[in-house]
Amino acid sequence: MDETAFARVAEEYAARLYTVAFRMLGNRADAEDAVQRTLLKCFAARRSYSPRWAVSTWLYHALANVCIDELRRRRPAAERPPRATxxxxxxxxxxxxxxxxxxxxxxxxxxxxxxxxxxxxxxxxxxxxxxxxxxxxxxxxxxxxxxxxxxxxxxxxx
Amino acid sequence: MVDDLETTLTRYFRLAAPPGLVDRALRGVPADAPDLAGLAARVRIEATPRGVSWIRLDHRRGPRRPPPSLHQEPMAPAKPALELGFSDRLLDGGGGATGPTRRIAEQARRELAEYLAGRRAFFSVPVDLTGVPDFQARVLHETSQIPFGDVASYADIANRIGHPRAARAVGNALGANPVPVIVPCHRVVRGDGTWGHYLFGERLKTRLLTLERSTPALVGCATTRIVCRHGCTHEQRVREDRRIVFASIGDAESVGYRPCRVCRPDD
Incomplete structure (x- = not known):
């Protein structure tokens, strides 16, 4: 997958990735961060993308890992201030x-x-x-x- | 309401992306040149009143497209008073702008900038490891004992914490280091001498180790005969013609220098 193809895919899926991340993480900033991390990861690995996977599967797979990582690293000791959303x-x-x-x-x-x-x-x-x-x-x-x-x-x- | 859970869920999970999401998300994607000096402006810091609790690179602020509203010099050598980055997070319940948490975040940013510019060989900002699992906390503690410019192997660290077979676990613990650079996990390398992985990428590990090997760690003043760590406030005031670089604290003491009481190079 070349860069323009990747940009097109990112554009197509960004909103959906964001919504999943937002509902998982609970605030805008972390959700945007998760989307960005996901796209970065996929961009870095775009050469190893194999077309026998659906693009969406590939992106959601990365997003799921990013979200789970983020939730895992949130510590109970450091309570976050509630967001204004x-x-x-x-x-x-x-x-x-x-x-x-x-x-x-x-x-x-x-x-x-x-x-x-x-x-x-x-x-x-x-x-x-x-x-x-x-x-x-x-x-x-x-x-x-x-x-x-x-x-x-x-x-x-x- | 319980009956139409399906509809409720569908409505709840309706798309709600903020405008400009794609642009922001794709910003900085290809910009990955690890420029050490510029790195200081790109780190994202989280702090609590007890210390720095989280450091990561912020990809939102790639060097190629700085946000127009943010006029932050990547590095200002003459005046290192760096402002808080907009992405810094203060975890003290949304407290004031002058609280201890903010001071800690500012201090961390300043020390990181000085360190990456080769003007500092130690960190004095406290680190908050509350909530870090016990094993990882011990690994991080042991790692923070590796002196500037030195390296240890994953197996060394495993031995020192009393788990000689846990070298891989040490690697994982360091890969999840909440405060990289300040807890110097880049100083932990493979037993065969190759450098292994790094959570900011292998290239950056190389850059950091190269930086440490070309930066003096201990500097003495020929007039006061006090030896400081590089970056100490006292060291920064030593005149150029009075500076003496030492390889170790033993070296310095053998010729009659005493360790500084502020930066404590003998600790």
Missing amino acids: APATVERVDLARALDRVPREARLLLALHYVDGLSYKDLARIRGISINTVKSQLARGKAVLKATLAEGGDGGRP
Whole structure:
């Protein structure tokens, strides 16, 4: 893949990569950083890209690793000040909070699945896990979401 | 609401990219020439009130396209009072602009700039390793004992922390070094003498080791007969014709020099 092709691919996927990263990392700055790191990594490795992989799989694979690394390096001791990106609705606040409770891997799969509508097969390839693991992780993630939303969303809203 | 989780999720994960994302993300992608002096302006520093907690290269600020609003000289040799970079993060709960956290970040930036310009051979800024796993913390501590200009092998470090078979684990621990350069993981090389990997890239490791080997670590003043580490405030005031370079603190003491009490070259 040459440079112009790479730039085109980056342009096409940047928004989706960003949305996944934003929902995983929770703030704009880190999300942009993650997108940039991902593109840098892929740019550096663009010669080893093989067309038997879908470009999206390749990019999401890198992005997933970048996000997981970032989450891993965040330390519980150094609490981050809350960001000023206020979610627009109550529903979003609830969902954001509920998603925080979902384990990392499941959250990543949920984000990838809902942002780009990736199939189980794609998700399995991106994370290097089996399709059945993808299914069970997604199911577990949704179960946690449902439970959290049910217990937290009492009354208040119709 | 639980019933339509699917719709909620779909709506929640709708695309929301800020304008100009691609331009920012692709900026600096091909700009990778490791220019040491310019590097100081490109590091991103995170600090807590206890010390520096995170240092990485910031690719957003490649030397090719500096943001127009930011007039920060990459290196100002005459006046090293560098401002905080806009990407620095102060992890003290969003405290004031003059707090200890900010001072630590500024000090780190200044010392890094001096170090990369060959005007400093040690760091006095504190490092905050809170939350770093025990094994890694011991590796980092042992690594920080390697003197300027010297090297040790991964196996050496493994031996010193009492895990002689853990050389590879040492490599991984250093690869995840939260504060590179200040904790000198570039001074850890392979047992066969080749330089191995570096989290900023092998080329940069070469540059840093070359820099250290061509920079004097200890400087004495012929009048006061005090020996300082290169970069100490006292050392910086020593007149050019009174400067004496020493190879080791033992050398200096053998001819009657005493170690400086500020930078403590005998520690």
